[in-house]
Amino acid sequence: MSILAEISKATQPFQVVGNMAEFKQIIGRGTRVREDYGKLFFTILDYTGSATQKFADPGFDGPPISITTTTMDDEGELGEEVVVTVPQVDDEPVRPWGQASLKNDDEGQPRKLIIRGGVQVRVLHETVQELDAHGRQLRTVEFTSYAAEQVRSLYMTAEDFRHDWADPRERTTIVAALEERGVALEHLEQVMGRDESDPFDLLCHLAFDAPLQTRKQRADDAKRQKQSAFSTYGPVAQTILDQLLDQYAEHGINELSGSAEVFKVLPATRHMNLGEVGRVFGRLPNLRQVLEKLPKLIYA
Structure with missing residues (x-):
């Protein structure tokens, strides 16, 4: 293919992905890790909404039908393939991609995920997904950015926010409004790693770029x-x-x-x-x- 043709192809406008096979191929290429290039994650820019619809397909991320294992000897020669069929659970519906499939135990408490083998786990990045005002497009934002947006939706200035936060009755109303929007102050402290700071300072720093203090x-x-x-x-x-x-x-x-x-x-x-x-x-x-x-x- 000529250089001109490559440029022409690269400058084509964004198009709706209508074919599921093509969509899986695109996502498959995006998820390939290239540590030598520093590619450890990828971002989907869903301009048309088709990616969101494709991800919501229950059949896209269902359980594997079988697992194939291939052994290798000391000389590096491949051995025979072993195919293991995974039992399918008929009474549990397949959930759309990205949704949790944990059940509650007999006591009504959420089941914990336990990672064995001395593996250390910590949250590196947290995002929030929400629909737009028309209820059509799904957008993903960082939790801290989302919290800042919710504060600015309630108050135009830091001074107005400060005035009401100092009043115990108004502060209770603010906390309730933020929790209704999915912003819990205890969780915000954990995400920001600033449990020695006042929630007011965390929110004011995110929403109005105020200096942080303890x-x-x-x-x-x-x-x-x-x-x-x-x-x-x-x-x-x-x-x-x-x-x-x-x-x-x-x-x-x-x-x-x-x-x-x-x-x-x-x-x-x-x-x-x-x-x-x-x-x-x-x-x-x-x-x-x-x-x-x-x-x-x-x-x-």
């Missing part, structure tokens, strides 16, 4: 600001505020949710009842105001 950094900043914000309270109250911020740095913002349980673990208040803690701040309504103002100081 909960301890936020707690230390809040301790410096509290001198002016809570200057009317005495030394014991200041110690309790410091310990509340330490509790946040260690365990997260839910420790400051307004529950009296947190005062049972603070060194300064573990032997005090709630009424006694309230009197340190003048009265209980003052203590409630402090617990409402403290998150705003943390996220200032």
Whole structure:
């Protein structure tokens, strides 16, 4: 074939793959590993939607009918082929490509996959698949990019996001909205490997390119600001505020949710009842105001 013909072939527009045999051939070529060229993965750009439809064919990725094994002797000569027929399970439907086929056990818990032989396994890359607004095209994005998109769908600016996140009621609504969209904060921490950071900082970093910082950094900043914000309270109250911020740095913002349980673990208040803690701040309504103002100081 001439060079001109090769160029002409390479510049042809994208075409719909209508033949399943041709589609399998294309995918088969794409999945060939070439370590010498650094080709360890491939990406399918599905402009027409035909690849998504082909992958959804239940017959595309069904169980093998048979497995052929060929032995080799010490001289490198091939021996005879051994064909083993794989029993087919009639009562279990064939699932489309890419879907899990795990069943629940008798206790209703998901069955675990166990890899034996001392093999170390870790997640290198995680993606999310979702349909477009028309429900036709399936697109694949990184989980972190997907999380960023969901935050930006709720808030236009980082400042608006910060304002609502500092309010416990609004924060609960935000967390519920993200979980409804498939973004669990605990999972996000694991994916990003930043369990020492506040979920707010992780989300703000992904969505608005804000700098990442730890909960301890936020707690230390809040301790410096509290001198002016809570200057009317005495030394014991200041110690309790410091310990509340330490509790946040260690365990997260839910420790400051307004529950009296947190005062049972603070060194300064573990032997005090709630009424006694309230009197340190003048009265209980003052203590409630402090617990409402403290998150705003943390996220200032």
